[in-house]
Amino acid sequence: MDIESRLSGHWTDDQLIEHLYGVGPEDGHLQICGECQARLSAAQSVRLRLETDLASDCEPAGYDFLMAQRRRIYARLNEPAKSWTGRWAPAFAMLLLLAGGFFMYDQKSRQDVSDVELAKEVSCMATDSEPPSIAPLHALFEE
Ligand SMILES: [Zn+2]
Structure with a gap:
């Protein structure tokens, strides 16, 4: 007011x-x-x-509109399907890219890390699983 x-x-x-x-x-x-x-x-x-x-x-669609929509749908259904390569080319390219990337990564990791180093690294991760930020918390509980 x-x-x-x-x-x-x-x-x-x-x-x-x-x-x-x-x-x-x-x-x-x-x-x-x-x-x-x-x-x-x-x-x-x-x-x-x-x-x-x-x-x-908001007027409900009229008869003409519905008929036009139906004609468009039928026209689309009757279109010749795209060829296999046209439809799947993007997915195939992506797959190829992923496979290539994985292959490169695999090659690189084999060159850099020997089995012994890898085992060492894994055992370090296992024993050192506690993040350094936890250390101050331990001090709180020690007497
Ligand atoms: Zn008045």
């Missing part, structure tokens, strides 16, 4: 909108005030316009 309307005795915009939806104040001001009646009719016309706009936007 804006203060101007409250001072002048006129209904606020909120009150007018509430009246449009049947829950407005029942103080009879609307019957005696031409200004508020004019504002109300303006609000009513805006509401009517919005409702008709919404109705036309």
Whole structure:
């Protein structure tokens, strides 16, 4: 409720909108005030316009629209299927890339790390599984 309307005795915009939806104040001001009646009719016309706009936007699809949609679907179904390579080429290329990457990685790791080094590394990881950030916590429990 804006203060101007409250001072002048006129209904606020909120009150007018509430009246449009049947829950407005029942103080009879609307019957005696031409200004508020004019504002109300303006609000009513805006509401009517919005409702008709919404109705036309949300209008259930007409027969013509549905027929056109059906024709498009049938046309798409009747299109000759793309060739195997056209449909699967991207997936095949990706697979090739992954396989190549894995092969390169495998080659590199075999060159760099001998079996002994690998075993050492794994055993270090096993014994050293505690992250260094835990160490201060142990100090809390030691007496
Ligand atoms: Zn008024």
